[in-house]
Amino acid sequence: MHVLVPVKRVVDYNVRVRVRSDGSGVDTTGLKMSLNPFDEVAVEQAVRLRQAGQASRVTVVGCGAPLTQDVLRTALAMGADAAILLEPGAGECDGPALVEALSVLVQREGVDLVLCGKQAIDDDLGDTAPMLAALLDWPQAMSVNQLALEDGGLRVHCDGDQGLEQWRLPLPAVLGVDLRLCDPRAISLPNMMKAKKATITTLSLAELAGDRAARFRITGCATPPARAAGVRVEGLTQLLEHLRALPALGASA
Amino acid sequence: MTTLVIAEHDGSQLDPSTLNLLGAALQIGDPVHLLVLGMGCAAVAQAAACLAGVSQVLLADDPQWGTPSAETLALQIVALMPGCDTLLAAHRVLHRGALPRAAARLRAAYLSDVVAIESGHRFVRPLYAGSVLASVETQADKTLLTLRPAGFATAAGTQAACPVVTLVSVGADVRSQLKSRESMDSDRPDLSRARVVVAAGRGVGAREHMALVERLADHLGGAVGASRAAVDAGFAPNAIQVGQTGKTVAPDVYFAFGISGAIQHLAGIKDAGVIVAVNKDPDAPIFSVADVGLVGDLFEALPALTAGLTGQSKTA
Numbered sequence: 001m002h003v004l005v006p007v008k009r010v011v012d013y014n015v016r017v018r019v020r021s022d023g024s025g026v027d028t029t030g031l032k033m034s035l036n037p038f039d040e041v042a043v044e045q046a047v048r049l050r051q052a053g054q055a056s057r058v059t060v061v062g063c064g065a066p067l068t069q070d071v072l073r074t075a076l077a078m079g080a081d082a083a084i085l086l087e088p089g090a091g092e093c094d095g096p097a098l099v100e101a102l103s104v105l106v107q108r109e110g111v112d113l114v115l116c117g118k119q120a121i122d123d124d125l126g127d128t129a130p131m132l133a134a135l136l137d138w139p140q141a142m143s144v145n146q147l148a149l150e151d152g153g154l155r156v157h158c159d160g161d162q163g164l165e166q167w168r169l170p171l172p173a174v175l176g177v178d179l180r181l182c183d184p185r186a187i188s189l190p191n192m193m194k195a196k197k198a199t200i201t202t203l204s205l206a207e208l209a210g211d212r213a214a215r216f217r218i219t220g221c222a223t224p225p226a227r228a229a230g231v232r233v234e235g236l237t238q239l240l241e242h243l244r245a246l247p248a249l250g251a252s253a
Numbered sequence: 254m255t256t257l258v259i260a261e262h263d264g265s266q267l268d269p270s271t272l273n274l275l276g277a278a279l280q281i282g283d284p285v286h287l288l289v290l291g292m293g294c295a296a297v298a299q300a301a302a303c304l305a306g307v308s309q310v311l312l313a314d315d316p317q318w319g320t321p322s323a324e325t326l327a328l329q330i331v332a333l334m335p336g337c338d339t340l341l342a343a344h345r346v347l348h349r350g351a352l353p354r355a356a357a358r359l360r361a362a363y364l365s366d367v368v369a370i371e372s373g374h375r376f377v378r379p380l381y382a383g384s385v386l387a388s389v390e391t392q393a394d395k396t397l398l399t400l401r402p403a404g405f406a407t408a409a410g411t412q413a414a415c416p417v418v419t420l421v422s423v424g425a426d427v428r429s430q431l432k433s434r435e436s437m438d439s440d441r442p443d444l445s446r447a448r449v450v451v452a453a454g455r456g457v458g459a460r461e462h463m464a465l466v467e468r469l470a471d472h473l474g475g476a477v478g479a480s481r482a483a484v485d486a487g488f489a490p491n492a493i494q495v496g497q498t499g500k501t502v503a504p505d506v507y508f509a510f511g512i513s514g515a516i517q518h519l520a521g522i523k524d525a526g527v528i529v530a531v532n533k534d535p536d537a538p539i540f541s542v543a544d545v546g547l548v549g550d551l552f553e554a555l556p557a558l559t560a561g562l563t564g565q566s567k568t569a
């Protein structure tokens with residue numbers, strides 16, 4: 001079984017981004033960038049499947065600027081077998097072109113299972129996995145927090161609207177994984193050094209996807225209004241006084 | 254053309270959030286159709302037909318809608334979209350799987366977690382765990398959106414019933430099989446709709462201590478929430494995680510006990526009326542958003558609030 005893990009380079013989750021003063025977008029220059037946390041979990045899961053003999057090969061693919069190589073090398077150091085960099089040229093690195101390119105790669109590389117992150121923590125969109133599943137006409141599961149191979153298919157636990165759900169899916173399939181699926185390993189120095197020297201295959205997004213226009217564009221960004229400063233109360237008596245004054249807690253309006 | 258809204262209901266009654274979705278849909282200015290998917294839910298469709306502003310109700314009444322897969326719902330959406338420009342649905346797990354799947358087939362734009370509608374082509378949605386609000390313009394013929402119901406004013410009023418059209422449901426995609434589903438066996442209000450939410454973080458220290466949190470929630474007729482760290486530590490179930498990757502809540506009062514206030518957590522409580530924080534660390538970031546903050550021990554505060562605040566009925 002060949003597992004493909006699409007990985008995105010995003011602003012580190014501990015860093016607060018700033019909106020450019022002219023509202024034209026988000027200023028990410030000089031900010032710490034990392035592998036999207038959900039994708040790190042997906043890579044870990046894929047490598048575990050290979051180490052358990054359930055997968056034969058793990059390929060990671062990242063679309064973006066040349067610096068995306070950083071996160072591909074992180075994934076290689078974690079144990080991925082091969083890495084592909086998709087170069088978007090002047091175009092966008094996500095949206096329909098990415099999904100189309102991934103679907104071409106899946107077919108070309110004989111992929112049986114795609115493990116995406118359930119969302120990228122920059123756009124918080126979570127559309128890549130379901131859209132890829134749609135183009136391939138494969139079954140999908142989102143927010144996967146437990147996974148097992150069973151009788152040639154998958155048994156997964158997902159967050160549902162009411163609570164945990166258990167689904168059985170045949171392979172091939174596309175999954176969007178949650179942070180809870182597993183804990184990513186720490187990377188050893190020798191593995192990092194080895195990954196630094198590994199070859200990364202570079203492909204042009206446009207060549208794989210043709211001309212796929214984005215279906216929306218961001219026209220401006222703003223910082224949400226900050227909440228007005230609150231009060232610090234001294235002790236429980238004062239806290240109770242404040243709370244008793246709230247209509248929602250029974251104060252008569 | 255038309256805006257189609259997926260109605261929220263429990264099989265016998267419309268959920269109040271349907272009115273928020275309808276309010277949002279009416280802002281676009283096109284005729285609004287309500288889609289009622291369910292099993293034995295003709296009464297829901299009748300109630301939907303009487304909501305002012307709805308020009309048609311589409312009723313798909315079929316056992317498969319009891320526990321649909323995202324794949325099947327996507328097929329139904331693809332079948333319906335030729336007649337509509339825009340589809341609106343609540344931002345929840347099923348829709349977050351089905352709408353993008355359908356959008357890819359339709360070559361439609363998909364936007365998730367929309368918080369404001371400026372026109373049929375201009376929307377506002379959060380990025381970066383809510384620390385940025387982006388104005389987005391769609392560039393496709395059709396748009397599929399999930400939105401946060403609590404962010405939109407409810408539609409009001411009733412009308413003489415509009416037509417209810419019964420649909421033939423699409424054949425189910427049976428490849429994915431639901432094996433089991435946990436049900437929230439609690440008689441507490443739903444987290445995303447509760448007027449009071451009492452939430453706990455890693456600071457509660459142990460699963461047993463959640464009883465203190467639950468006691469206050471029940472006393473106030475509220476729901477229980479948790480931070481990711483509390484869920485990961487096994488203190489609380491996944492389903493009640495609040496934040497960027499959990500539920501979004503919009504209560505009148507949100508209590509955060511032993512929650513540090515990471516940006517990923519705050520992303521889920523932006524719409525809360527009053528945020529009350531109890532944390533023993535005076536520098537905890539939660540205090541920068543709290544309306545009322547107490548530097549103190551949650552183990553003292555929880556019983557004191559349960560004893561000192563007036564109880565509410567559970568149906569609040």
Ligand SMILES: Cc1cc2nc3c(=O)[nH]c(=O)nc-3n(C[C@H](O)[C@H](O)[C@H](O)COP(=O)(O)OP(=O)(O)OC[C@H]3O[C@@H](n4cnc5c(N)ncnc54)[C@H](O)[C@@H]3O)c2cc1C
Pocket residue numbers: 013037038121179453454455456457479480481482483494495496497498499500510511512513514515516517518531532533534537549550551552
């Ligand atoms: C991609 C990603 C997505 C995430 N999504 C979410 C999400 O959706 N929701 C979410 O919540 N988190 C999310 N997180 C995790 C988030 O970054 C924080 O790690 C998490 O919110 C911390 O939870 P906490 O505040 O309970 O724990 P901690 O940060 O450990 O804080 C515990 C707090 O309890 C206080 N405390 C301890 N004992 C007491 C006491 N006796 N009385 C009073 N106070 C006490 C401490 O002072 C401390 O402030 C996400 C992280 C990532 C990377």
Ligand SMILES: Nc1ncnc2c1ncn2[C@@H]1O[C@H](COP(=O)(O)O)[C@@H](O)[C@H]1O
Pocket residue numbers: 005006007008009036038039061062063064093094098115116117118119120121123124125126127128129
């Ligand atoms: N530029 C990209 N390159 C590679 N994978 C991506 C990219 N954008 C999104 N993905 C994948 O799609 C998942 C969901 O992202 P999104 O749909 O943008 O929220 C991510 O966790 C990745 O697995």
